Amino acid sequence: MTLLFRNRRDAGRRLARELDGHADHSDVLVLALPRGGVPVAFEVARALGAELDVLVVRKLGVPGHPETAMGAIAANGRQILDRELIRHLRLDSAAIERVIAAERQELARRERLYREGREPLRVAGRRVIVIDDGLATGASMAAALQMVREMGPARLIAAVPVASPEGMGRLGDLADEVVCLAAPEDFRAVGLHYREFDQTSDDEVRRLLSEARACHASATTGTRLHTPLTATRAAAVRLSGSASDYDLLISQVGDRDLVLIGEASHGTREFYRMRAEMTRRLIMECGFDAVAVEADWPDAYSLNRNVRGMDDRDTLTAFDSFERFPEWMWRNREVYEFIIWLKSRNAVRPMDAGVGFYGLDLYSLYRSADAVIDYLEATDPEQAMIARRRYACLDHVRDPQQYGLEAVRNLRPSCREAVTRQLIEMRQRDGTALAGNLAMANDDERFHAERNATVVRNAEMYYRAMFGSRVSSWNLRDDHMADTLFALQAHLRSQGRRGRIVVWAHNSHLGDARATSMGRAGEWNLGQRVRERVGPENALLVGFTTYTGYVSAAHDWGEHVERMRVRPALEDSIEHLFYCTRLDRFCIPLTGPAAPDLQAPMLERAIGVIYRPETERASHYFDASLSRQFDLVFHLDETEAVEPLYEAVYWYDDADERELPETYPFGV
Numbered sequence: 001m002t003l004l005f006r007n008r009r010d011a012g013r014r015l016a017r018e019l020d021g022h023a024d025h026s027d028v029l030v031l032a033l034p035r036g037g038v039p040v041a042f043e044v045a046r047a048l049g050a051e052l053d054v055l056v057v058r059k060l061g062v063p064g065h066p067e068t069a070m071g072a073i074a075a076n077g078r079q080i081l082d083r084e085l086i087r088h089l090r091l092d093s094a095a096i097e098r099v100i101a102a103e104r105q106e107l108a109r110r111e112r113l114y115r116e117g118r119e120p121l122r123v124a125g126r127r128v129i130v131i132d133d134g135l136a137t138g139a140s141m142a143a144a145l146q147m148v149r150e151m152g153p154a155r156l157i158a159a160v161p162v163a164s165p166e167g168m169g170r171l172g173d174l175a176d177e178v179v180c181l182a183a184p185e186d187f188r189a190v191g192l193h194y195r196e197f198d199q200t201s202d203d204e205v206r207r208l209l210s211e212a213r214a215c216h217a218s219a220t221t222g223t224r225l226h227t228p229l230t231a232t233r234a235a236a237v238r239l240s241g242s243a244s245d246y247d248l249l250i251s252q253v254g255d256r257d258l259v260l261i262g263e264a265s266h267g268t269r270e271f272y273r274m275r276a277e278m279t280r281r282l283i284m285e286c287g288f289d290a291v292a293v294e295a296d297w298p299d300a301y302s303l304n305r306n307v308r309g310m311d312d313r314d315t316l317t318a319f320d321s322f323e324r325f326p327e328w329m330w331r332n333r334e335v336y337e338f339i340i341w342l343k344s345r346n347a348v349r350p351m352d353a354g355v356g357f358y359g360l361d362l363y364s365l366y367r368s369a370d371a372v373i374d375y376l377e378a379t380d381p382e383q384a385m386i387a388r389r390r391y392a393c394l395d396h397v398r399d400p401q402q403y404g405l406e407a408v409r410n411l412r413p414s415c416r417e418a419v420t421r422q423l424i425e426m427r428q429r430d431g432t433a434l435a436g437n438l439a440m441a442n443d444d445e446r447f448h449a450e451r452n453a454t455v456v457r458n459a460e461m462y463y464r465a466m467f468g469s470r471v472s473s474w475n476l477r478d479d480h481m482a483d484t485l486f487a488l489q490a491h492l493r494s495q496g497r498r499g500r501i502v503v504w505a506h507n508s509h510l511g512d513a514r515a516t517s518m519g520r521a522g523e524w525n526l527g528q529r530v531r532e533r534v535g536p537e538n539a540l541l542v543g544f545t546t547y548t549g550y551v552s553a554a555h556d557w558g559e560h561v562e563r564m565r566v567r568p569a570l571e572d573s574i575e576h577l578f579y580c581t582r583l584d585r586f587c588i589p590l591t592g593p594a595a596p597d598l599q600a601p602m603l604e605r606a607i608g609v610i611y612r613p614e615t616e617r618a619s620h621y622f623d624a625s626l627s628r629q630f631d632l633v634f635h636l637d638e639t640e641a642v643e644p645l646y647e648a649v650y651w652y653d654d655a656d657e658r659e660l661p662e663t664y665p666f667g668v
Contacts (some may be wrong), residue, residue: 004162004182007196008133009034009548009638011181012043012160013584018179019129019159023048027126027154030056030272033144035200036133036190038162042208044131045216046582052212053121053164054114055206057144058103061175063095069136070096072143073103073113078150080143113202114209123151131159131364132191135167139320145174162193186598203513206570207259214571215580229580231597236586239634248277248587249542249632253286257489257500258539260527262507262630265607266326267552267561268641271544272334274634278542279502280341283355289497291342292355292485295322295330295504297455298367300359301448307343308354310444319645326361326560326609328552328651336645354496356444358488360481360505360526365459370454372422373451383425390418391456403465404583414464426453447491451484474523478509482529507543507630508606508622515628516604527629543630545604547579549639552651553611559651563641566600567613573603578635586636595627602626 005011012469022028028050038054045052060071060081070091071081079100086096095107130144141158148156158175164187171178182193191197239245253259261278263271293300302321305311311318315336322331338558346354369391376384393415395404407413408472427450428567463471489499503510503525508518513525530539546569552561569575578586588594604624612619626633644651 004193005195007194008039008200009043011194012040012131013047013131013637014099014157014180014181015131016047016136018043018181019044019048019157020081021051022127022129025050025127027120028127029053029128029271031123031128031130031144031148031236033057033130033140035202036112036206037131038205038208039200040133040530041129041131042212044159045212046580047584048129048629049216049582050129050195051121051216052209054110054209055144055148056107056110056114057140057147058107059140059213060096060103062089062646063091063099069098069139072139073100073107074143074147075107078143078147078278080139080146082137082139085191091368102449114205116206123148123153125145125152125154127155127157128153129157134193135160135163135170135180136190138167138170141167142170142174145171149593151172162190162318163187165633172495173261177663181319185287194348201522202661207658211568211571219544226638228577228594228597230598231594232399232588233581233583235594236581236583236588236635237258238583239585239636241585243277245274245587246281249278250281250285252540252589252591252632253282254539255537257498258460258485258503258530259501259529260503260505260509260510260532262505262544262547264544264546264605265551265553265566265611266329266506267607267611267641267642268544268546268549270546270636271639272332272642274544275504276334276338276341278502279338282500283342283345284504285497286500288355288500288502289492290337290358290499290501292358292360292486292488292501292503293330294481294509295303296324296361296364296367297448297451297484298364298371299330300357304444305355307339307357308351308444309347310344310351313625314523315343316645323566325558326561327531327646328642328648331594331645332552333645334641334642358484360484362455362459362462362477362480363400364455365394365403365463367555368459369394371452372426372456374498375445382621387422389604390422391415391429394456394460400459401466403460404466406559407464408467410608414467415460416464419453419460423450423453423457424533426450428440443491443495451487454483455480455488465611474525478525478529481505481509481520482533486533506606506608507604508608510541511543511624511629512541515603515625517623540632541630543626543633545575545578545633545635545636547635549574550641551607551611551639552641552644553607553609556610561644565613566607566639569605569622570603570617573605573621574624575605577602579637583635583653585634585636587631587632590630598627599625605631 017352028048028052030045030052032038032054034054050448057074059069062068062070070085073079081373127147132141135141142496156175157177158171161178161184163180165183168183236246278494299321303319306315306318319331335583363611373384376387393413407414456526462476465476492499509525510527512531513523513528549566550563551566553564601623603621607620
């Protein structure tokens with residue numbers, strides 16, 4: 001049996017497309033059959049710009065076989081019984097009355113719980129769409145439609161993602177229109193047509209109803225979100241899933257030599273995939289020379305050698321260099337596919353025309369020190385001995401944080417002077433005193449060694465700074481990334497290239513920090529440094545946002561990667577604002593008409609390699625003025641976790657019974 005839908009929300013978005021003719025009509029009302037129908041109906045109501053309410057109907061299960069429906073009851077007292085089934089099963093009236101009484105109690109409980117004292121929304125004279133997550137027997141939907149018909153709607157529509165032929169036939173003339181995406185002949189159960197079909201909780205029903213009211217109010221009244229919401233809808237360009245989705249980005253590049261493409265998490269599949277697609281177009285259409293990423297220099301350089309034909313290892317083996325936590329950040333399928341493409345493209349071009357892949361980060365203290373020594377061993381053994389002696393003060397431990405702590409507390413000598421001296425000599429000797437000995441080494445290998453020496457110097461400073469001010473360690477790291485980016489650009493230009501570089505890193509590194517609460521706290525970042533150095537007109541800053549879905553992340557540093565649910569964004573956030581546009585997936589330029597309305601600070605979510613949903617507001621949100629932070633933003637309502645390239649014990653490709661329930665760890 002074919003799986004049709006990823007989850008109920010995916011089904012709702014698809015159903016909304018079939019109901020698009022009812023969009024933005026003020027008389028439309030969407031009624032959901034709780035609980036499973038609510039996530040489906042929520043997406044439909046949001047896409048149509050309609051009000052959402054619940055229509056509480058209870059199925060009457062056969063005694064001893066509650067999943068088999070013998071009828072249904074509704075809140076207005078309406079009751080439907082399958083007399084033929086009752087006769088066939090020889091059910092006595094007392095047993096039937098016991099089931100009805102129990103279901104009436106549950107129906108009354110849900111009415112109180114979901115409405116929270118509010119009156120039901122008006123039905124009379126309106127265009128009403130009744131939605132469930134699917135039909136098996138169709139008894140509940142039939143009862144719901146009869147209940148609504150008695151309230152006098154102008155038009156009554158039944159809509160479901162999937163149904164049995166029996167369920168469809170039961171609706172008969174109960175609705176003016178029936179919309180169903182699929183009614184397979186081999187239908188056995190609604191849940192078999194969903195990849196994820198976990199039980200919808202009462203709490204989720206209440207949350208979605210509350211959120212639907214907030215979104216509808218924002219779109220139709222003078223609330224705080226109304227102006228930015230209207231501005232966003234007017235300026236946004238909806239994404240179709242084709243290559244043309246990036247036409248706006250390409251048109252904005254112009255003569256810019258630096259395009260910085262962010263991500264709202266380090267574990268979202270769509271961010272990696274879309275960023276790779278953008279970069280392919282930048283390379284093919286705009287002649288970009290290199291990709292520089294938020295990865296350690298020696299790790300990324302292993303891939304650089306591979307894509308440029310400088311070693312004969314297979315590409316999968318080249319990814320083994322990414323051993324440090326978080327491995328999945330770069331050892332994932334989306335990056336692998338991009339590297340394969342880049343290697344194939346470079347293979348039919350001269351080496352000096354190949355596009356390289358480089359790292360900007362500085363965590364690789366010891367691997368970079370080893371790389372410097374290895375390079376000198378091959379080119380100048382005497383200098384290799386000197387470098388080994390200088391780096392020896394680092395080598396009593398192989399935990400750089402332990403080195404930093406001990407150095408700050410004067411439990412060991414600091415290596416600051418030694419690593420700085422080594423870097424100075426590497427720079428002085430490159431192409432001068434050692435020119436003869438380095439004649440057989442190409443420019444890239446010399447540059448690689450010099451950057452590794454820079455990493456050692458800056459990483460030594462960074463790990464000491466970690467045990468001082470957080471701001472100073474953050475700033476030092478982003479200064480290092482900026483220094484590496486501009487050094488790479490100068491290196492490419494020295495080889496006759498233009499030095500056009502695409503940068504991949506987290507939003508928090510690439511969006512201008514001066515537009516965020518980070519900047520107010522004294523922090524700066526790579527995006528800010530780039531704009532300060534080349535001017536905003538010479539660099540394009542691109543961000544990503546998402547509302548909900550899944551992410552690959554760990555609960556704490558050094559722990560296993562897991563496929564984790566991302567909670568829906570907070571109501572005061574940029575992500576929630578974008579979600580309320582009902583556009584699902586879009587990009588929005590932030591230098592045009594929408595800029596003034598998206599300048600006021602709002603919450604923005606940032607998920608790194610750690611995700612802590614239980615403390616999400618404190619752990620993952622900061623204030624940002626979006627139109628000052630980025631030039632262009634891509635938004636996706638729901639996203640999926642990036643898949644590790646290696647076997648990850650706690651990461652599953654499919655959400656199944658092994659996955660923790662939505663309400664973990666609180667059980668409510």
